[in-house]
Amino acid sequence: MNNSTKLYERVISLIKEDIAQGKYKTGEKIPSEPELMKLYGVGRSSIREAIKILSISGVLKVQQGSGTFVNNSFQEVSVEQKLRRADFDDVNAVRSMLEKEIVKLATQNRTEEHLKEIECCLEKRKIAIQAENHEACADADIAFHMAIAGASLNPVLSDLYYSFTQVMRNFFLAREKQGISRFAMNHHLHEELFKAIKSKKLNQSQLVLQKILDNNY
Numbered sequence: 001m002n003n004s005t006k007l008y009e010r011v012i013s014l015i016k017e018d019i020a021q022g023k024y025k026t027g028e029k030i031p032s033e034p035e036l037m038k039l040y041g042v043g044r045s046s047i048r049e050a051i052k053i054l055s056i057s058g059v060l061k062v063q064q065g066s067g068t069f070v071n072n073s074f075q076e077v078s079v080e081q082k083l084r085r086a087d088f089d090d091v092n093a094v095r096s097m098l099e100k101e102i103v104k105l106a107t108q109n110r111t112e113e114h115l116k117e118i119e120c121c122l123e124k125r126k127i128a129i130q131a132e133n134h135e136a137c138a139d140a141d142i143a144f145h146m147a148i149a150g151a152s153l154n155p156v157l158s159d160l161y162y163s164f165t166q167v168m169r170n171f172f173l174a175r176e177k178q179g180i181s182r183f184a185m186n187h188h189l190h191e192e193l194f195k196a197i198k199s200k201k202l203n204q205s206q207l208v209l210q211k212i213l214d215n216n217y
Helices: 003-020 033-040 044-056 079-085 088-109 112-130 134-151 155-175 181-185 187-198 202-214
Strands: 060-063 067-070
Touching (some): 003 033, 003 044, 033 044, 044 060, 044 155, 088 187, 112 181, 112 187, 134 187, 187 202
Antiparallel strands (some): 060 067
16 A cells, blocks of 8 residues: 555544544534645645545535535444444454455456555565564555455445454454464465456456455455
């Protein structure tokens, strides 16, 4: 995941958090792009990408000429909060279904730019393993899978999947005490997944993904 991607995802989380805490109330207009840039310390492109995804997912509503508003139908409890309260096995089952569709679409739709992004994330994952940094491994792993989600060309699916990855990340970091062993042991599977997507081998990409899922990421 490149820096731009990380920034817009951080903005998404911050805006959702501000809404949940009542800083931006349902039906109210949120600050303008320049104000949001100052508030969250990011560039215009990151703000626009975050607002686009939040509007697609129904959190915000963009009204041309008027501004951007918190959607009246938006529930104060975020998707992430609901997922954290859910049973882990149920969350993991739905995440697996999402990822299978994501990998299928990514194998069919990926571009050369997508491949560069996925390969870059794969290399960062390897570096994090070599550095024996557990948290960096978790971040790099999510970045790799999110890069694949981006290659699916379905922003709604990608945004929904992101919510699941955050819950899974927190679970694994809290549960696992063995450091980077899990990441190291299945890194070759992530390399195989990248190769299958690159070669547009749909059956192979699905088989490798299943092996990854069987090993919990």
